[in-house]
Structure formats: structure tokens, C-alpha cells
Amino acid sequence: QVRLQQWGTGLLKPSETLSxxxxxxxxxxxxxxxxxxxxxxGKGLEYIGRINRFGSTNYxxxxxxxxxxxxxRSKEQFSLKLTSVSAADRAVYYCARVHYAYYYMDVWDKGTxxxxxx
Amino acid sequence: xxxxxxxxxxxxxxxxxxxxxxxxxxxxxxxxxxxSWYQHHPGEAPKLLIYEVNERPSGVSKRFSGSxxxxxxxxxxxGLQAEDEAEYYCCSYAGRDTFVVFGGGTKVTVx
Numbered sequence: 392q393v394r395l396q397q398w399g400t401g402l403l404k405p406s407e408t409l410s411x412x413x414x415x416x417x418x419x420x421x422x423x424x425x426x427x428x429x430x431x432x433g434k435g436l437e438y439i440g441r442i443n444r445f446g447s448t449n450y451x452x453x454x455x456x457x458x459x460x461x462x463x464r465s466k467e468q469f470s471l472k473l474t475s476v477s478a479a480d481r482a483v484y485y486c487a488r489v490h491y492a493y494y495y496m497d498v499w500d501k502g503t504x505x506x507x508x509x
Numbered sequence: 510x511x512x513x514x515x516x517x518x519x520x521x522x523x524x525x526x527x528x529x530x531x532x533x534x535x536x537x538x539x540x541x542x543x544x545s546w547y548q549h550h551p552g553e554a555p556k557l558l559i560y561e562v563n564e565r566p567s568g569v570s571k572r573f574s575g576s577x578x579x580x581x582x583x584x585x586x587x588g589l590q591a592e593d594e595a596e597y598y599c600c601s602y603a604g605r606d607t608f609v610v611f612g613g614g615t616k617v618t619v620x
Contacts, residue, residue, distance in 0.1 A: 440608075
């Protein structure tokens with residue numbers, strides 16, 4: 392049974408960099424995309440970006456320029472960095488596995504709450 | 510503002526059927542049969558209910574079904590149960606550059 396577990400900074404000041412890592416346990420790392428998704432308070436899910444095992448990425452155009460997703464195949468982990476955070480980046484951040492051909496997210500972690508406050 | 514439009518809320522009595530719509534454009538739902546639906550209970554991980562418009566993953570109740578017509582996808586929950594009270598999100602592939610877009614979510618209330 393595939394399981395995802397993430398960790399990272401939960402409290403940031405404005406202009407700092409958000410950094411989260413998600414580890415994949417118990418399944419094939421190679422045959423999927425790996426994504427980050429967030430939910431801001433009172434809002435819906437928002438796609439942040441995704442990466443495959445080769446490091447090929449795609450980012451939400453609204454976040455482009457601030458977001459970087461990287462992968463460590465040897466550790467079967469992928470990471471999110473979001474620079475210059477503001478209150479608008481306050482959200483629950485999820486990592487999820489994405490089917491390679493049909494782009495659905497079938498495994499999710501429970502999410503991490505990220506707060507931004509001066 | 511989300512790329513896909515969902516009603517903010519839908520309600521029904523136990524045993525009834527409800528349908529949640531998800532309206533997109535010719536750039537997403539209208540072009541690709543790559544629509545998925547997720548159930549999200551607060552504090553939990555979202556759960557995949559439907560993929561490829563109308564396919565159910567193993568373990569998902571047959572009470573959940575999906576369909577699509579033109580630029581609009583729909584999720585139907587039949588035999589509504591108290592445990593179905595949650596937020597529901599649609600998602601569509603939107604091409605290589607955008608990848609995927611989500612709807613704004615629909616809060617389902619069981620009366």
C-alpha cells in the first residue's frame with residue numbers, strides 16, 4: 392500500500408521561503424507524476440505543480456517564478472519550494488501521486504498547515 | 510476564481526440522489542475525457558472517487574457515478590447517506606502547459 396508522508400516548515404514570515412518534502416513509501420516511484428496541491432482557508436483545491444522521476448516539471452502559471460519542485464530518486468522523495476511567501480500562501484499543502492496517463496490523484500497525504508505571519 | 514465552476518452547495522435527504530455539476534471550457538473538460546472527482550472530509554486527505562469521467566477506483570461505492578456532456582461534467586451520488594456529507598471537487602486535464610485545473614468545490618449537506 393503506497394503511503395505519502397511530508398514534512399517541512401509550518402510557520403513562516405512574509406518574504407521567506409516555504410520548503411516541504413514528501414516521501415513515498417511502499418510503491419513504485421518511477422511510474423507516476425508527483426504533485427503538490429494546496430487549499431487556502433475558505434477556498435478550493437489549487438494545483439501547484441508536478442514532477443516525474445526524470446525531474447520534468449510543470450507549474451501552475453499563477454505561481455510560476457516562485458515555485459520549484461525537485462526530486463530525489465534515490466530517496467524516493469520530492470520537494471516543494473515557494474519563495475517570497477505572503478498571507479495569500481497560507482494554506483494546507485498536500486502532496487499526491489498522479490497517474491501518468493490519466494492525470495488523476497489517487498494517493499494523497501493528510502496535508503500540512505502552513506501559516507504566514509509577521 | 511477557480512478554473513472549473515461548481516455550485517457552492519447541494520443538499521439532499523438520506524436515500525435521495527443528488528448531482529453536482531462542473532462546468533469548464535473547450536480547453537479542458539470539452540476536449541479531454543480526463544475528469545476526476547474527489548471527496549474531502551475536513552482534516553482528512555482528499556479521496557479519489559471517479560477518474561476518466563466515469564471510472565470508479567476499486568473500493569469506491571457504486572453509489573458514486575460520473576458523466577460528461579460538452580463542457581460540463583457531473584457527479585451523481587445515489588442513495589445519499591450521512592457519511593456523504595463532505596466537500597466534492599472536480600478536476601480536469603487542461604493541456605500540457607496548464608496540466609490540471611480544479612473546481613471551487615461543492616459542499617454536500619445531508620438533511
